[in-house]
Amino acid sequence: MRETYGRTLVELGRENPDIVVLDCDVAHSTKTVHFGREFPDRFFNFGIQEANMMDAAAGLASVGLVPFVNTFAFLATLRAAEQVRTSIAYNGLNVKIIGSYGGLSDSYDGASHQSVFDLAVMRSMPGMTVIAPSDNLETRLAVRAAAAFDGPVYLRLCRNEVPDLFGEGHIFEFGKANLVREGRDLTLIVTGILAGRTVRAAEALAREGIDCRVLQMSCLKPVDWEAIRKASEETGALVTVEEHNIIGGLGSAVAEVLGATRPAPLERVGIADRYAESGDYEQLLDKYGMSVAGIEKAARKALGRKPSRPRPAEKASRARNGAKQGETG
Amino acid sequence: MIFKAQSGHLGGSLSVAEIVTALYFSEMRLDPADPDWPGRDRLVPSKGHCAPALYAALSLRGLIAPETLDDLRQTGCILQGHPCMKSVPGIDISTGSLGHGLSIGLGMALGARLKKQDFHVYVLLGDGELDEGQNWEAAMAAAKHGLSNLTAIIDRNGVQLDGPTEEVMPLEPLADKWRAFNWDVMKVDGHDVQAVVEVLRRARAEARGPVVVIADTVKGKGVSFMENSHLWHGRPPTREEFERALAELDGADGAGEAGHA
Numbered sequence: 001m002r003e004t005y006g007r008t009l010v011e012l013g014r015e016n017p018d019i020v021v022l023d024c025d026v027a028h029s030t031k032t033v034h035f036g037r038e039f040p041d042r043f044f045n046f047g048i049q050e051a052n053m054m055d056a057a058a059g060l061a062s063v064g065l066v067p068f069v070n071t072f073a074f075l076a077t078l079r080a081a082e083q084v085r086t087s088i089a090y091n092g093l094n095v096k097i098i099g100s101y102g103g104l105s106d107s108y109d110g111a112s113h114q115s116v117f118d119l120a121v122m123r124s125m126p127g128m129t130v131i132a133p134s135d136n137l138e139t140r141l142a143v144r145a146a147a148a149f150d151g152p153v154y155l156r157l158c159r160n161e162v163p164d165l166f167g168e169g170h171i172f173e174f175g176k177a178n179l180v181r182e183g184r185d186l187t188l189i190v191t192g193i194l195a196g197r198t199v200r201a202a203e204a205l206a207r208e209g210i211d212c213r214v215l216q217m218s219c220l221k222p223v224d225w226e227a228i229r230k231a232s233e234e235t236g237a238l239v240t241v242e243e244h245n246i247i248g249g250l251g252s253a254v255a256e257v258l259g260a261t262r263p264a265p266l267e268r269v270g271i272a273d274r275y276a277e278s279g280d281y282e283q284l285l286d287k288y289g290m291s292v293a294g295i296e297k298a299a300r301k302a303l304g305r306k307p308s309r310p311r312p313a314e315k316a317s318r319a320r321n322g323a324k325q326g327e328t329g
Numbered sequence: 330m331i332f333k334a335q336s337g338h339l340g341g342s343l344s345v346a347e348i349v350t351a352l353y354f355s356e357m358r359l360d361p362a363d364p365d366w367p368g369r370d371r372l373v374p375s376k377g378h379c380a381p382a383l384y385a386a387l388s389l390r391g392l393i394a395p396e397t398l399d400d401l402r403q404t405g406c407i408l409q410g411h412p413c414m415k416s417v418p419g420i421d422i423s424t425g426s427l428g429h430g431l432s433i434g435l436g437m438a439l440g441a442r443l444k445k446q447d448f449h450v451y452v453l454l455g456d457g458e459l460d461e462g463q464n465w466e467a468a469m470a471a472a473k474h475g476l477s478n479l480t481a482i483i484d485r486n487g488v489q490l491d492g493p494t495e496e497v498m499p500l501e502p503l504a505d506k507w508r509a510f511n512w513d514v515m516k517v518d519g520h521d522v523q524a525v526v527e528v529l530r531r532a533r534a535e536a537r538g539p540v541v542v543i544a545d546t547v548k549g550k551g552v553s554f555m556e557n558s559h560l561w562h563g564r565p566p567t568r569e570e571f572e573r574a575l576a577e578l579d580g581a582d583g584a585g586e587a588g589h590a
Contacts (some may be wrong), residue, residue, distance in 0.1 A: 292454075
């Protein structure tokens, strides 16, 4: 994913001379090194100075450049959060903040380097657009869309390679979810790199006769209000899947929409408000609640919480035969 | 305006009055008819609490209507407690939270170079503000890039919110610190408008890299009972204090300087 990002930046650099890239001594990790080699005059290595880099990006944007700011996700959104707020988001400046090594993907470095609430921080910041792409193609599209958009964007990337999910023809649009799989019984909504696991869970559930709709929602802000409302109305139960604390990210965004439109049972798959540890990435995702089996379990639970909503004809027949409870559970 | 608002920072506004005067009425290239002109010089008021001094200058330069000053800090007024670029013409960047300005200024100065523009970037720093470590990150980075189009001006009034800077968090030897970060250091009496104009011209003309001007100033300058007192960092005057202060400042204006705008 980061290699795709690095190559896309070079592409953009060739197209737009106003694009500048800032990094904090992690250019080989974030892959901005490619841009730096091709455009040394437009590449600024700030050493280990996240706060300074973020404000310098605001200064560059204020005079008409388009800075892409790069560091690890936890540093971009916590160490430099106040710089992002005061200088970038408050002013609506055209800075693209790229949080590399998102979620647990800096797995062996442990909890100090993992980023499990960056989306919550950025989503709650007025004026910020928040994206967590799911695969390489979408990363490329989202980075290009961010460059074309005039305003602050936070884009979270995964350290590791992730399976390709989308083919040519896939479209990335701010505020729009993608329907990956149609279904009637409940809806799984996923952001970021767990899309592959979520599709696998939906396939396993289908073998049990549970028909899941899968919405892939890489844009957390603005959130696709209509897709969530519609999923609630048409399927009646939802599960969110994210590589993030279950507080403040996708689960919260979906709950906010449900509360304001058409409430329905919602289960949130993610990290249960705790810090993880060092280890193999896939193992950590499993251990901290984001396994395929965990998604399936949450789906069954959401389905079980679905209130029985008999159709008018059934209602009449029940009134005659005596009520029978819970048949949809 | 601070008296009317009953809120705002008098001490740190008075200490920069002559510096702001030198910038807005002599040194900064700007076009009041086109406040967003890309070729204008930039001012980053890193010590954003001196907003009243900036607003006074902007109104005298015709960028904001004088009557707006009466509504400083009031709901619906463009004049925020700290400078906001989105609402006030002539404010180049929003500030207020301390420690950001030098980094922003260095970004602007790098931007000027990339855009092949010859505008100059001034950053107005408080001395207490230098406690923030980010200034020293920015100092390192500006020297790395040899930004001769960047001038930092330190309002060295020696007083921060809780007391004298040398008690709260000692800054000295301040000039040596900047030299150690590979900046050229110039000093000036920050209340002598002509001297400030001259040092700024020198900083612009002779710069081989970033230049810092340490301006010796007096917090609350011109009002005897406010001078050098941290108690006047953020407190508004009563009517009686206001009238006494005006009388003292009017007396000082007899010298004919354009200060105390």
